Amino acid sequence: MGLVLFPGDDDxxxxxxxxxxxxxxAFRRWLAQAEGFTLDEMYGFGGQRPWSDVCTTLxxxxxxxxxxxxxxxxxxxxxxLPRLQELADQQQGSSTDPLLQRHVDDVGRLVxxxxxxxxxxxxxxxx
Numbered sequence: 001m002g003l004v005l006f007p008g009d010d011d012x013x014x015x016x017x018x019x020x021x022x023x024x025x026a027f028r029r030w031l032a033q034a035e036g037f038t039l040d041e042m043y044g045f046g047g048q049r050p051w052s053d054v055c056t057t058l059x060x061x062x063x064x065x066x067x068x069x070x071x072x073x074x075x076x077x078x079x080x081l082p083r084l085q086e087l088a089d090q091q092q093g094s095s096t097d098p099l100l101q102r103h104v105d106d107v108g109r110l111v112x113x114x115x116x117x118x119x120x121x122x123x124x125x126x127x
Contacts, residue, residue, distance in 0.1 A: 003066055007116045008123040014116060017109040021066055028062050030103045034087055035062075057083045064126065071123035077114040084111050 003024045006016035019027060032039035035056040041047035042054070044063060051063050060076045072080075088107040091100065117124045 004127050005110065005113060006125050006127065007113060007120060008071060008125045009116070009120050015109070015112050017106060017113055019106070024066060026099070027103055027106055030100075031058055031087070032062055067126065069126070071125050072117075073123055074118050074121050077117040077124050081111060081114050081118065084114070 002018055002020045004016050004018040007014045029039045032042070035054065035058060037049075037054050038047075039045050039062065041049045042063070043050055044065075051059055056062070057079045060072055061080055064072070084107050088104055088111065091104045091107075114124065116122075
């Protein structure tokens with residue numbers, strides 16, 4: 001079983017990004033680490049640390065349940081975009097580690113999907 005993030009534009013040809021559940025977890029742990037905290041210490045991920053303790057524009061994505069919860073609004077997508085692009089730019093070509101390269105590639109795919117959500121003013125759906 002896996003997870004797909006896609007624009008809520010009812011267009012089956014729109015881009016999407018997908019992971020296994022394990023892969024999405026690893027991706028979010030990497031993003032949290034890049035933001036200076038450990039995802040596993042956060043409420044909802046086995047820890048007790050409240051999300052109000054961290055300051056990141058990626059919070060809406062990081063704390064979202066894998067297969068439940070509200071979709072991300074276009075404004076949330078717009079808020080997430082600059083930091084994801086910054087992370088992708090920082091990491092591009094900086095390592096030969098295949099897992100890191102996978103995360104960077106996933107960020108690039110997610111940026112494409114988020115941009116489309118903002119441009120079309122549609123939600124980012126988790127399915």
